[in-house]
Amino acid sequence: MKLPIVAYGDPVLKKHGEEVDKEYPDLQKLIADMFETMYHANGVGLAAPQIGLPIRLFIVDFKDDEATEGYKQVFINAxxxxxxxxxxxxxxGCLSIPDIRENIMRKPKVQINYFDEDFVEHTEELEGMPARVVQHEYDHIEGKLFTDRVSVLRKAMLKGKLDNISKGIVDIDYKMRFPKKSKRKAR
Structure with a gap:
């Protein structure tokens, strides 16, 4: 099932995610729904806060270029x-912040500990694009957005666009939930 993606400005995007345990209700269905949602929105990663759930779960699936096999993984409690x-x-860019892209600085290598969808624990070293995508999604479960990594001046310049996104004034082709969209009916 395709889930609505939470737009910039929703408080869930700023929450530190809570740990997930093996008994989390319908976890496998949630993971499948997250992949379906991400694919429909043409994303390469999706974190649970982006669908309104303040938990430590994110997924990635991308192919860097024709020479690489790609990288697909579920990360729980990373x-x-x-x-x-x-x-x-x-x-x-970010599915929760459509139509905005910014140059972001990140380290090229990351060592991460996580559980997969079967709750098998892994410690993995990633480099290049896999590391970058994982760091971006990891930020989501820490309550951070890529716009938090831009300068104060640049964020001020983006304020109008960010406010419009939170109000639903954006052209997208996937379902979103907007925190400041007017609920009044047009006359």
């Missing part, structure tokens, strides 16, 4: 253990 290397810039 913890970044270490980020290393010289920061590099990449133009990032």
């Amino acid at each position: 913890r970044i253990l270490e980020e290393t290397g010289e920061e590099w810039m990449f133009n990032e």
